[in-house]
Amino acid sequence: MTSPISVQLYTVRDAIAADLPGTLRRLADIGFTQVEPWGFVERVDEYAEALPAAGLTAPSAHAKLVGQDLEPIFAAAVRLGVSTVIDPHVDETRWITREDVESVAADLGRIAEQAAEHGLTVGYHNHAFELENTIDGTPALEVFAAALPPTVVLEIDTYWVEVGGVGAAELLARLGDQVQFLHVKDGPLTKDDSEQVAVGRGSMPVRDILRAAPQALAVVELDDHAGDVLTALADSFEYLQGVRA
Numbered sequence: 001m002t003s004p005i006s007v008q009l010y011t012v013r014d015a016i017a018a019d020l021p022g023t024l025r026r027l028a029d030i031g032f033t034q035v036e037p038w039g040f041v042e043r044v045d046e047y048a049e050a051l052p053a054a055g056l057t058a059p060s061a062h063a064k065l066v067g068q069d070l071e072p073i074f075a076a077a078v079r080l081g082v083s084t085v086i087d088p089h090v091d092e093t094r095w096i097t098r099e100d101v102e103s104v105a106a107d108l109g110r111i112a113e114q115a116a117e118h119g120l121t122v123g124y125h126n127h128a129f130e131l132e133n134t135i136d137g138t139p140a141l142e143v144f145a146a147a148l149p150p151t152v153v154l155e156i157d158t159y160w161v162e163v164g165g166v167g168a169a170e171l172l173a174r175l176g177d178q179v180q181f182l183h184v185k186d187g188p189l190t191k192d193d194s195e196q197v198a199v200g201r202g203s204m205p206v207r208d209i210l211r212a213a214p215q216a217l218a219v220v221e222l223d224d225h226a227g228d229v230l231t232a233l234a235d236s237f238e239y240l241q242g243v244r245a
Contacts, residue, residue, distance in 0.1 A: 005240050006034035006059065008183065008221035011229060013038075020046050024054040030234045031241070036181075036219050037080070038062040038088070044076040057081060059217065060155070060181055062088040065122065066107050074118040084180065085115065086123035086155050095133045095140045105147035112151040123181065124148075125155040128191070131164025131171075139166055145175055155181035155219070158209050159196070162189050169205055172212035182209065182216045184240065185223070193224035198232040200239035207243055 007027060009016060015023040020043065027035060035056050040047050041063060051058060058080050063073045065087040077085050087108065094100045112122040130141035141161075145154060156179050158168040172179055186202030187195050199206055199220060210218065220236045222229060 004034055004217060005032065005237060006036050006217055006219040007032050007233060007237075008036045008038070008062070008219050010038045010062070011220070011222045011225075011233065015230070021050040021053060024050050024056055026230060027233070028054045028056055030230070031237050032233075033057065034059055034217070036060045036062065036086075037082075040080060040082075041073055041076045044079055047080055051080065060084040060086055060123070060219070062086050062125065064088065065111050066090055066104070070111065070114055074115060074120055077120055078118055082120070084121040084123050084153065086125050086181070087111075088125045089127065090124070092129045092133075095130050095144075098135050098143060101135065101140050101144045102147045105144050105149075105152070108152045109149040112149065116151065121153060122151070123153040123155050125181075125183065126157050126160060128160040128164035131161055131166045139164070139171075142171070142174065145178055148178070153180040154178045155183060156213070156216075157183035157185075157221075159183065159185040159187065159189070159204060162204060163191060169208040169212040172209065172216075177215055179213050179216050182213055182218050183221045184209070184218045184236075185221050186236075193222075194226050196222045196225055198222075198235035198239070200243075201235065206239075210240075210243060 061082045115122045131139045133140040135143050161168040186199045186204045187197050189203050225232050
């Protein structure tokens with residue numbers, strides 16, 4: 001039996017803009033049974049119809065949370081059966097000092113309390129700068145993780161961890177069960193999104209990463225891709241099916 005594999009729908013944003021139901025069906029045809037929506041609040045009616053029609057569920061979703069009107073986001077998540085809403089980005093200016101980082105953790109803790117009233121969990125997703133910025137020699141992301149209440153989980157984008165200069169597998173081992181989701185992507189470890197490739201075709205230590213966080217749901221993503229993105233997703237799915245069997 002293989003572990004579930006999800007896909008971040010930002011990867012197929014252009015296809016979704018043109019044909020949301022058809023794109024979801026194509027992902028299901030590849031073999032995905034789970035997806036991670038973004039921009040779902042604005043299109044909740046369409047997703048509510050298209051996800052079950054394609055046989056897909058959405059255990060996690062991305063939505064900007066800090067500083068936002070939360071009730072529409074939580075209502076849309078509940079409607080779609082999402083259990084974890086993940087803030088995909090808090091501005092880099094808030095990751096410089098320990099006080100700044102701890103304030104972000106406190107903000108998300110307060111948001112998690114509100115989310116719990118709807119039966120939802122809150123998470124945070126990193127980029128490279130939370131690793132590049134260090135506080136007393138420790139990556140800001142780890143300072144943040146230490147300050148988080150247990151009600152907030154982490155989605156670690158393993159590619160941007162490596163680009164940020166930190167070994168992803170080692171970071172995952174340090175963070176432990178705080179990590180409930182992984183963005184799994186591959187490429188030459190540059191900041192040029194278009195150089196990203198199918199999982200298993202680049203420089204990422206994917207097998208080590210997956211072994212380091214067996215509790216986490218793997219979510220495939222390509223921020224951009226020079227070729228056909230659905231082909232890259234199919235190749236990624238096939239590779240991950242093999243390594244997570």
